[in-house]
Amino acid sequence: MDIGRKLGILVFFMVPAIIGGGIVFHLFHDYTPVVIYELALYLIAGAYISK
Numbered sequence: 001m002d003i004g005r006k007l008g009i010l011v012f013f014m015v016p017a018i019i020g021g022g023i024v025f026h027l028f029h030d031y032t033p034v035v036i037y038e039l040a041l042y043l044i045a046g047a048y049i050s051k
Contacts, residue, residue: 006049013045 017038024037 001049001051009048010045013041017041 020041021034021038024034025031028034
């Protein structure tokens with residue numbers, strides 16, 4: 001996988017991280033679920049990039 005594709009995958013995962021983090025905070029009014037949501041996204045993105 002070339003560097004352009006890896007960067008594209010990271011950008012693709014940044015949008016749900018930003019928007020989804022705000023939605024999760026709005027639903028739970030706490031940062032703990034936001035951190036869990038962000039870590040899950042980072043792990044999934046890392047799995048795609050490591051291939």
